[in-house]
Amino acid sequence: xxxxxxxxxxxRRILRNPIAVAGLAIILGYLFIAAFAPHIAPFDPTAQDLxxxxxxxxxxxxxxxxxxxxxxxxxxxxxxxxxxxxxFFSVCIALVIGVFLGAxxxxxxxxxxxxxxxxxxxLLAFPGILLALAIVAMLGPDLRNLIIAIGVYSIPxxxxxxxxxxxxxxxxxxxTAARAIGENQSSIILRYVLPNAISPIIIQTTLRMxxxxxxxxxxxxxxxxxxxxxxxxxxxxxxxxxxxxxxxxVAVFPGLSIMLVVLGFNFFGDGLQDALNPxxxx
Amino acid sequence: MTPxxxxxxxxxxxxxxxxxxxxxxxxxxxxxxxxxxxxxxxxTGCGKSVTASCVMRLIPTPPGRIVSxxxxxxxxxxxxxxxxxxxxxxxxxxxxxxQDPMSxxxxxxxxxxxxxxxxxxxxxxxxxxxxxxxxLDLFRKVNIADPETSVNRYPHMMSGGMKQRVMxxxxxxxxxxxxxxxxxxxxxxxxxxxxILTLIRRLQREEGSSVLLxxxxxxxxxxxxxxxxxxxxxxxxxxxxxxxxxxxxxxxYTRGLLGAIPRLDRDQGRLAVIPGTxxxxxxxxxxxxxxxxxxxxxxxxxxxxxALAEIRPGHEAACHxxxxx
Amino acid sequence: MGxxxxxxxxxxxPVLVGVSLTAFLIxxxxxxxxxxLMAGVEASQEDVDMLRHKFGLDRPLPVQYAMFVKGLxxxxxxxxxxxxxxxxxxxxxxxxxxxxACASIVVAVxxxxxxxxxxxxxxxxxxxxxxxxxxxxxxxxxxxxWGLLLMLLFSVKLMWLxxxxxxxxxHIILPAVxxxxxxxxxxxxxxxxxxxxxLRQDYITTAAAKGxxxxxxxxxxxxxxxxxxxxxxxGLQFGQLLAGAVLTETVFTWPGIGRxxxxxxxxxxxxxxxxxxxxxxxxxxxxxxxxxxxYAVLDPRIRYNG
Numbered sequence: 001x002x003x004x005x006x007x008x009x010x011x012r013r014i015l016r017n018p019i020a021v022a023g024l025a026i027i028l029g030y031l032f033i034a035a036f037a038p039h040i041a042p043f044d045p046t047a048q049d050l051x052x053x054x055x056x057x058x059x060x061x062x063x064x065x066x067x068x069x070x071x072x073x074x075x076x077x078x079x080x081x082x083x084x085x086x087x088f089f090s091v092c093i094a095l096v097i098g099v100f101l102g103a104x105x106x107x108x109x110x111x112x113x114x115x116x117x118x119x120x121x122x123l124l125a126f127p128g129i130l131l132a133l134a135i136v137a138m139l140g141p142d143l144r145n146l147i148i149a150i151g152v153y154s155i156p157x158x159x160x161x162x163x164x165x166x167x168x169x170x171x172x173x174x175x176t177a178a179r180a181i182g183e184n185q186s187s188i189i190l191r192y193v194l195p196n197a198i199s200p201i202i203i204q205t206t207l208r209m210x211x212x213x214x215x216x217x218x219x220x221x222x223x224x225x226x227x228x229x230x231x232x233x234x235x236x237x238x239x240x241x242x243x244x245x246x247x248x249x250v251a252v253f254p255g256l257s258i259m260l261v262v263l264g265f266n267f268f269g270d271g272l273q274d275a276l277n278p279x280x281x282x
Numbered sequence: 283m284t285p286x287x288x289x290x291x292x293x294x295x296x297x298x299x300x301x302x303x304x305x306x307x308x309x310x311x312x313x314x315x316x317x318x319x320x321x322x323x324x325x326t327g328c329g330k331s332v333t334a335s336c337v338m339r340l341i342p343t344p345p346g347r348i349v350s351x352x353x354x355x356x357x358x359x360x361x362x363x364x365x366x367x368x369x370x371x372x373x374x375x376x377x378x379x380x381q382d383p384m385s386x387x388x389x390x391x392x393x394x395x396x397x398x399x400x401x402x403x404x405x406x407x408x409x410x411x412x413x414x415x416x417x418l419d420l421f422r423k424v425n426i427a428d429p430e431t432s433v434n435r436y437p438h439m440m441s442g443g444m445k446q447r448v449m450x451x452x453x454x455x456x457x458x459x460x461x462x463x464x465x466x467x468x469x470x471x472x473x474x475x476x477x478i479l480t481l482i483r484r485l486q487r488e489e490g491s492s493v494l495l496x497x498x499x500x501x502x503x504x505x506x507x508x509x510x511x512x513x514x515x516x517x518x519x520x521x522x523x524x525x526x527x528x529x530x531x532x533x534x535y536t537r538g539l540l541g542a543i544p545r546l547d548r549d550q551g552r553l554a555v556i557p558g559t560x561x562x563x564x565x566x567x568x569x570x571x572x573x574x575x576x577x578x579x580x581x582x583x584x585x586x587x588x589a590l591a592e593i594r595p596g597h598e599a600a601c602h603x604x605x606x607x
Numbered sequence: 608m609g610x611x612x613x614x615x616x617x618x619x620x621p622v623l624v625g626v627s628l629t630a631f632l633i634x635x636x637x638x639x640x641x642x643x644l645m646a647g648v649e650a651s652q653e654d655v656d657m658l659r660h661k662f663g664l665d666r667p668l669p670v671q672y673a674m675f676v677k678g679l680x681x682x683x684x685x686x687x688x689x690x691x692x693x694x695x696x697x698x699x700x701x702x703x704x705x706x707x708a709c710a711s712i713v714v715a716v717x718x719x720x721x722x723x724x725x726x727x728x729x730x731x732x733x734x735x736x737x738x739x740x741x742x743x744x745x746x747x748x749x750x751x752x753w754g755l756l757l758m759l760l761f762s763v764k765l766m767w768l769x770x771x772x773x774x775x776x777x778h779i780i781l782p783a784v785x786x787x788x789x790x791x792x793x794x795x796x797x798x799x800x801x802x803x804x805x806l807r808q809d810y811i812t813t814a815a816a817k818g819x820x821x822x823x824x825x826x827x828x829x830x831x832x833x834x835x836x837x838x839x840x841x842g843l844q845f846g847q848l849l850a851g852a853v854l855t856e857t858v859f860t861w862p863g864i865g866r867x868x869x870x871x872x873x874x875x876x877x878x879x880x881x882x883x884x885x886x887x888x889x890x891x892x893x894x895x896x897x898x899x900x901x902y903a904v905l906d907p908r909i910r911y912n913g
Contacts, residue, residue: 019740122625125888127843128850130868134884137872138633214749218854221751222869237752241858248759255752262747270743338816365821373818385809389908390831400817436907452817 013275020271026264033077034084043071045078045231054247063253066236067243072250075231076257082232083261086147086216087209093151095205098158099194105159106166107189117163120156129153129215133224141224149219150212161204165197172196199276206269210262217258233258285357286313287492288337288460293351295332298344302564306332308516310351311590314460319486319493321507321524323500323539325560329516330496331381334462337494338378339368356459374404377453379482381465383445387437393448394433397421400455420451424481443474447481454485461486462494467502479506500539504528509596512536515561515571518590522597532599534576570602578603611903615896626888630881631675635668678878679885686879688871693882697864701886703773704856704863708848710779711787715848716841719791720834723798727806727833728825738795745792750851754785754858771860786855790844797840802833835905842898846891 052069220234678684762770853865
């Protein structure tokens with residue numbers, strides 16, 4: 001009962017925040033497009049028609065055509081699907097492994113914690129896109145390796161945040177009480193500690209969806225992401241860049257799509273942060 | 283009779299929160315004469331600190347809103363002053379000591395700097411050396427050991443009692459006419475409490491300033507104040523001279539408070555307990571706010587909120603059971 | 608204070624070992640034969656074998672790791688693409704990247720802190736909303752696209768600024784702004800929330816009760832405390848800038864370490880990739896160390912307890 005009223009309070013705070021609502025709308029639209037891409041897209045995203053190379057914006061091609069005469073709108077729509085797949089699987093990998101390691105270290109402390117955190121420090125020593133870049137360089141660029149690379153580079157964030165909140169929750173009296181009545185460790189972690197450490201993890205997951213998309217698109221832009229002709233926004237930009245002077249419009253839409261979706265997750269994550277953080281309420 | 287230094291009349295303050303409107307203060311009136319110590323007593327959340335903040339005009343608006351009322355200080359209306367006038371008055375004419383000395387000093391500046399800053403604000407032309415002498419003098423006055431070293435210390439290097447002395451030095455730095463002490467000893471160890479109270483008492487006598495002493499502790503009030511005002515749920519229940527209040531409390535709430543103090547000088551059996559809890563300030567009942575916890579409630583108490591009325595000279599209470607007859 | 612710094616240095620050792628090990632393993636955990644990988648698909652079996660022997664790839668892994676670290680430290684690690692030591696190629700490029708990153712961090716700190724403070728002191732006003740939305744836009748902007756857009760506008764259309772390369776002050780404006788955009792947003796958000804946090808503190812009320820002007824309360828009492836967490840964020844952002852340089856440098860053909868890293872990956876010049884990764888990680892780790900020390904200087908509570 002307490003959970004439900006807490007949940008509805010959070011939902012109300014989000015719905016009252018115009019920025020969060022805008023974010024939610026963008027995310028829902030994005031999910032819809034990704035899910036129904038084949039039904040929405042007017043053309044096959046990989047069908048080439050060199051006679052229509054760089055065709056301008058028209059009723060038939062609302063975003064014009066690229067260098068191979070492929071319909072950009074259709075590629076953008078299918079690109080949403082690619083992006084969502086990358087985001088979903090890489091964040092899942094990071095979430096599962098990161099939360100596991102963080103909870104383990106935070107709850108048990110000591111040498112185990114020390115060892116886990118040192119490994120995380122090493123991963124964090126490669127800032128931003130670099131670790132993902134290195135992993136892709138090692139495994140070779142394709143969708144699966146991209147997901148692995150981005151997943152691995154997101155692990156430390158989840159591990160750190162989980163560890164931090166587990167440590168602060170662990171010191172609460174109800175955890176001590178559960179320990180005192182002799183509940184076993186794993187059930188204490190799962191039943192008492194994690195549920196109470198969950199809000200920073202939810203916030204991190206939302207914000208991470210944004211970062212991960214930027215990284216995937218960045219790798220695509222460098223030619224180290226999803227390989228053509230598979231439609232991916234970053235890779236599309238990378239090709240468009242070569243024709244920037246002659247056909248600047250080709251570069252506009254993929255970038256706009258990336259920005260919009262990232263913005264959606266950041267807007268929503270920001271609202272979520274305000275809604276879940278009781279200190280900021282008045 | 284000399285005019286009061288501070289007189290608060292019919293002050294009503296609301297806070298607008300996410301959950302609703304909190305009626306923090308309702309029709310508060312009291313006054314302090316020059317050189318007088320007025321104790322303001324009541325439970326946590328009854329509006330004592332809000333009252334103090336209003337006098338200094340430190341209430342954040344929003345969420346706070348001063349709905350009505352008047353605060354006259356030295357004949358001037360604080361609520362209608364410009365921001366600049368209020369600023370110049372703070373620290374110079376009236377100063378404040380806060381509840382928690384741990385968090386009331388800025389951790390990144392030395393204590394000497396923070397005390398000196400109060401002086402410089404109101405005497406911008408003061409030179410370095412006289413300023414230093416003034417600060418050292420203040421530190422000596424509040425009995426801080428080794429003032430020369432202490433002025434260069436950061437707050438976290440000092441004990442709570444020492445920090446509260448620094449706060450008192452800061453408050454006294456410009457010789458204010460009114461000192462507001464908001465629970466000055468609550469956060470301190472019992473052994474330090476008496477020292478701080480004695481210090482405030484001594485300095486008040488030396489400087490001749492008035493004090494608004496806020497406390498939930500009737501013992502502190504009894505030993506310090508000349509007069510007492512008892513607050514309950516944002517309203518004033520009773521105001522009287524200390525002796526009168528303790529000897530002959532009028533309001534049932536005051537009686538309840540006094541009954542809840544353990545005493546060694548007489549055998550009182552079990553401590554009395556006031557039944558029930560504080561009313562919700564967001565959803566106040568009609569009539570007297572204390573009615574539901576009151577053993578003497580009359581039918582009229584459910585309908586009309588009692589106004590403060592004089593029972594005998596200098597002794598006022600807001601209770602239908604006392605004034606209705 | 609001295610002990611505090613020493614302890615922080617000691618904690619670096621396992622990280623440094625881990626960083627070099629990671630860079631080393633990137634080559635050796637890759638599926639397939641590293642010698643074949645280095646030689647390329649077209650190389651003959653003899654060439655591959657020769658390469659394997661030349662680089663000691665037929666020796667046991669621990670020996671190879673020792674050789675790798677020795678090569679890094681002595682600067683003897685050779686580039687495959689160019690007939691020169693990897694470090695000689697990397698260091699001049701690193702200088703260029705540092706110039707770019709420093710310019711960006713200046714942009715980000717000045718704009719970000721200003722926006723964050725204004726946001727917090729004008730909470731829930733249009734300034735706050737505008738700053739919040741702009742910050743979130745900045746954080747969400749894909750660096751490479753933002754770079755292309757600005758390049759289109761200022762270089763191709765208006766022809767005010769050069770579209771790439773390095774040389775004059777005008778060359779650095781676009782890349783520095785582009786690279787600093789996300790950091791500006793993050794610093795603004797961070798400054799805002801720590802400022803709001805600080806403005807709620809009792810000592811802010813104390814300062815106001817002394818009669819200080821609002822300006823002094825904010826700029827002296829609040830900002831000084833609010834900047835302490837911001838310093839940490841700036842340190843982390845410096846790392847983000849080094850990484851973001853990979854993209855920005857590619858867009859603006861800035862001759863820095865990021866571009867070198869990408870071209871080396873594409874050319875499979877793995878020693879240069881490894882060395883560049885280690886150098887960037889080292890730099891980042893040391894910047895964070897410097898930030899921790901600065902943190903202690905700014906916050907007397909840590910200075911005396913540490």
